[in-house]
Amino acid sequence: MNKLTREDFTRLDQIDPLAEVRDEFTLPQDLIYFDGNSLGPLPKRTINTLETMIQKEWGDGLISSWNKENWINMPRVLGNKIATLIGAKSGEVVVVDSTSVNLFKVLTSALLLSKNRRNILSEAGNFPSDLYILESVNKMLGESYERYLIEESDYEIDKYIDASTAVVMLSHVNYKTGRISDIKRITSVAHEKGALVIWDISHSVGVMPLDLHNCGVDFAVGCTYKHLNGGPGAPGFLYVHNSLIEKVSQPLTGWMGHIQPFEFAADYQPANDIGKYICGTPPIIAYKAIESSLAIFEDVSMKVVRDKSIQLSEMMIRLMQQECATFGFELFSPRNADQRGSQVSFAHNNGFSIMQTLISHGVVGDFREPNILRFGISPLYMRYVDVWDAVICLRQIMQTDEWQSEQFNQRSFVT
Numbered sequence: 001m002n003k004l005t006r007e008d009f010t011r012l013d014q015i016d017p018l019a020e021v022r023d024e025f026t027l028p029q030d031l032i033y034f035d036g037n038s039l040g041p042l043p044k045r046t047i048n049t050l051e052t053m054i055q056k057e058w059g060d061g062l063i064s065s066w067n068k069e070n071w072i073n074m075p076r077v078l079g080n081k082i083a084t085l086i087g088a089k090s091g092e093v094v095v096v097d098s099t100s101v102n103l104f105k106v107l108t109s110a111l112l113l114s115k116n117r118r119n120i121l122s123e124a125g126n127f128p129s130d131l132y133i134l135e136s137v138n139k140m141l142g143e144s145y146e147r148y149l150i151e152e153s154d155y156e157i158d159k160y161i162d163a164s165t166a167v168v169m170l171s172h173v174n175y176k177t178g179r180i181s182d183i184k185r186i187t188s189v190a191h192e193k194g195a196l197v198i199w200d201i202s203h204s205v206g207v208m209p210l211d212l213h214n215c216g217v218d219f220a221v222g223c224t225y226k227h228l229n230g231g232p233g234a235p236g237f238l239y240v241h242n243s244l245i246e247k248v249s250q251p252l253t254g255w256m257g258h259i260q261p262f263e264f265a266a267d268y269q270p271a272n273d274i275g276k277y278i279c280g281t282p283p284i285i286a287y288k289a290i291e292s293s294l295a296i297f298e299d300v301s302m303k304v305v306r307d308k309s310i311q312l313s314e315m316m317i318r319l320m321q322q323e324c325a326t327f328g329f330e331l332f333s334p335r336n337a338d339q340r341g342s343q344v345s346f347a348h349n350n351g352f353s354i355m356q357t358l359i360s361h362g363v364v365g366d367f368r369e370p371n372i373l374r375f376g377i378s379p380l381y382m383r384y385v386d387v388w389d390a391v392i393c394l395r396q397i398m399q400t401d402e403w404q405s406e407q408f409n410q411r412s413f414v415t
């Protein structure tokens, strides 16, 4: 293959169908941002949206805005917008609480549906919060379940699913390796064996097409502050297949999930739609930020986004081989694009200090224990030249041994 040059990257930018979408975002000059899978950037339109919301809807409208501005229906309205991105039907998604809390709710729902089955299947390498929640739900239900945590190296999840499996609970894209698990196949195998599935799509929503309803997925949860750019700590979402919504119950029975919250009835009666998963009053300022960032997605095709994501990742992997092969980086994500989400991870024993040095040069990725440099790929605002500039910067850091300086070994609380 020919040696890559910076011109190869600028040429790809010139024909990039998403090039103009970058203008939607406030990105600091000279910053190359590979951390959209941890916290997406601020959309420009969100600044005005929030200002208007605060001054007019809250400041002037006060309590009347719950009805007049339809604040009260935002969890369902935004849920329907996210539904279009993940292949869900209208009424199957609600925006509410955090991803972890949503997992708590749907895992409990699923276990209450699956009588006499005693195994929960997940992955040892799953996002820790997901495994912590699994543990506490099991405790709450009297430790009645066995947890099977499949090792990261064992891709053959199917063979662990059998007649004792109550729930298969997995991440679609692994947060560390970026490896994709096949939603369609695993869901279908689980259903053949009579098990329910819960997919965490935090790392795939907004960067690739998803088809949850047609794959028959029972439950899913996901994040809005990563690739959906909804803002720090923005509420998550949850999905329930419409064939289950009537049957399911969930453990956090607050008044906002009641069928008639403003009757202030003594007894709890759940809403007869996905709104039964709402617990308390929704944080409307945060919802407005999500609404504004979702509008950007209305004009982009998820297929085009995925194509660019793959192309950016491929160029990064090739360029790393060309420029950094001698420095001990090992590709930690799958080499095959079909098995890789929208990130490229590399293992390196000095990963932490190297990433800190990169960040000091304005190339922002992140570090995950024990030795992973993680580069999130965000097709909406990332340019191909960003990949070139980042890898060249990394090469220089390695050539000069700059990363060995003491200052790059200091850890902050958030990495």
Ligand SMILES: *Cc1c(COP(=O)(O)O)cnc(C)c1O
Residues within 6 Å of the ligand: 098, 099, 100, 101, 127, 129, 130, 171, 175, 200, 202, 203, 223, 236
């Ligand atoms: C980011 C992420 C979460 C985050 O959960 P919060 O409750 O929003 O903190 C959960 N699961 C996965 C797989 C994630 O990537």
